[in-house]
Each structure stands twice: as structure tokens, then as C-alpha cells.
């Protein structure tokens with residue numbers, strides 16, 4: 001049996017594809033190319049906002065133009081993109097267009113992987129390879145798992161490999177995963193197993209299929225990890241991605257990248273990738289600005305915005321007693337806030353001074 005590396009989030013692996021390695025750094029942008037899909041997986045996690053709707057998102061940002069997509073990639077300093085859906089290959093021309101655009105804008109080194117539940121023929125794979133696709137992850141629906149060897153997925157994997165695309169299988173860790181693992185081993189492709197997760201839209205179906213939540217604080221389905229442990233004994237190039245990992249590490253690392261890229265000199269970046277700064281809001285803003293200038297606060301330690309001043313939290317903390325007296329009578333409020341690292345990012349904490 002292969003040696004597995006296990007991390008503190010409960011993920012374990014003997015092999016990580018390049019796409020997974022970049023995802024671990026939080027450096028992959030998630031490009032959702034359509035919510036359309038003809039499958040009906042009982043565990044489908046898509047939300048009502050996306051399922052069945054032909055919409056495009058880059059991470060959480062709705063994409064209405066190429067600009068939106070490029071802006072998001074720049075914001076997080078993306079080193080690669082994962083193309084997902086819905087079923088991306090229902091919109092093949094769109095997928096090809098985006099692969100070419102990302103490669104042209106960010107260079108050939110911008111790593112692109114694609115998820116699909118289909119088993120495309122050679123011609124489609126040739127188009128994807130020509131556009132520059134680096135990695136493909138097939139997600140055969142559960143009804144095929146018993147006999148993948150005689151399915152079109154076997155041909156699709158073989159063709160993808162021949163065309164120089166790194167090819168693997170990615171499925172949720174469920175009953176039958178060990179058969180998929182044995183097939184992946186025989187075919188010489190990597191296997192990713194995702195810990196089965198409850199989402200708003202699939203919980204009823206998961207419960208009906210005999211799954212329950214692992215704990216009150218997790219969205220993982222109890223028992224999924226066990227299926228993965230059994231399956232991964234059968235495959236040398238394998239990776240189990242835990243639900244905690246996705247929530248805690250992937251998102252936090254992405255926030256850290258965005259924060260590093262966008263923070264002003266006076267923003268403090270936390271370990272979670274959120275930003276902390278002080279705010280003087282409301283009341284007589286001209287007076288507030290004049291007070292800071294009279295106190296000779298360096299201009300790089302605050303920013304005057306519409307109806308508020310944002311300022312280094314440690315400066316505000318130090319000045320609060322002296323400036324409160326002057327500013328509060330006009331209705332100014334002093335606070336320290338922590339928020340997600342993008343414009344109008346969600347407020348995490350607000351401390352009134």
C-alpha cells in the first residue's frame with residue numbers, strides 16, 4: 001500500500017495533481033461556466049441560484065463580461081483556474097473561449113483543469129487540448145462505477161492521456177468508490193475522492209439515501225471518510241479531500257492571496273485573510289479630517305472616503321480618548337472593523353471604541 005500524507009483537516013493523499021497543488025495554495029480561481037446539467041446526481045450540491053441556470057461566475061463574482069473574469073483572476077493573483085458547473089461541456093465553445101482567453105492573458109503557465117460528468121469523444125478532447133487544457137477530472141455517475149472498464153470513460157481517459165492532458169477521476173466518497181479506485185489503478189490515472197457534503201439543496205436526498213451529518217458543526221456526511229479509506233488502499237495515485245479542508249483551508253488561503261494583493265499600508269491582514277482597520281464615520285467629516293492633519297498623522301495611515309475615514313486601527317486606538325471629545329459631539333462614531341478582503345466584503349466583527 002502507498003504511504004499517505006494526512007493533514008490536520010482530515011484530508012489524506014499519496015498523490016496530488018498539479019490542479020490540487022495550486023488549490024492547496026488558494027491560487028485557483030473557480031470558474032463556473034454554466035448551471036445547466038442533464039445529470040441528476042442525488043448528492044448534487046448546486047444552489048437554487050445556479051442549478052439549471054445558464055450563468056457564469058468567477059469565484060463568487062457574477063461574470064457579465066470578460067473584464068469581470070479577468071478582474072477576479074487579478075484580484076486573487078490566480079496561478080490557475082478550475083472550470084466547473086453544472087456540466088461545462090454543454091457549453092464547449094464557451095469553455096474553449098475561456099481557456100484561450102486565460103492562457104493569452106496570464107500566460108501558458110496559468111494551469112487550467114476541467115470537471116466533467118461526461119465522457120467526451122476524441123474530437124472534443126483534441127479541441128480542449130489545442131486550446132491549452134492541462135488537466136481533466138471525470139466524474140462518472142454512480143451507475144457506471146461497477147464497470148468503468150467497459151464504459152466510454154475508459155476511452156475518454158485514454159484519449160486525454162494520449163493528448164497530453166493530465167487525466168483523473170473525481171467522485172464523492174460513497175459506496176462503490178473502491179471499484180472506481182481499482183479501475184483508476186489499472187488505468188494508471190489519479191483518483192480524487194471528495195468527502196460527501198450536505199448542502200442546502202441536497203440534504204433531503206442525502207438523508208433519504210441513508211446519510212446523516214457527521215456532527216453539528218460540520219457539513220460532512222458521516223461514513224464518507226470510511227468509504228475513502230477502503231477505496232484508497234486500492235489505488236497508488238489517490239487523494240481524499242475533506243469537507244473541513246474545503247471550508248477552512250482553501251477559502252482562507254484564497255482570502256490571504258486577495259488580502260496581500262489589495263491591502264492598503266494601514267490594513268492589518270489576519271491569519272484568516274480578513275482585514276482589520278479603524279473607521280471614523282458620520283458627524284462632521286471635515287472636522288475629523290482636519291483633526292487628523294493637525295495631529296500630523298502620516299497620510300499613508302488613513303484614507304478619506306465618502307462620509308467616512310478609514311485609518312490604521314492602532315492609530316485610532318491610540319488617539320481615541322483625545323479625538324473622541326472633539327468629534328463625538330457632531331455625531332462621529334469610532335469603530336474597529338474586520339471584514340472580508342474585497343470591496344464591501346462581509347463584516348466579520350465590529351468593535352465600537
Ligand SMILES: C[S@@+](CC[C@H](N)C(=O)[O-])C[C@H]1O[C@@H](n2cnc3c(N)ncnc32)[C@H](O)[C@@H]1O
Pocket residue numbers: 037043044045084085086087115116117138139170171172194195196197198199202
Ligand atoms: C461539484 S462538481 C462540479 C462539476 C460537475 N457538475 C461534476 O459533477 O462533475 C465537482 C466534483 O464535486 C464532487 N461532488 C458533487 N457533489 C458532491 C457532494 N455533495 N459532496 C462532495 N463532493 C461532491 C464530485 O466528485 C465532482 O467531481
Ligand code: SF4
Pocket residue numbers: 037038039040041043044045046085086087117
Ligand atoms: S454532474 Fe455535477 S452538476 Fe450535474 S447533477 Fe451531478 S453533481 Fe450536479
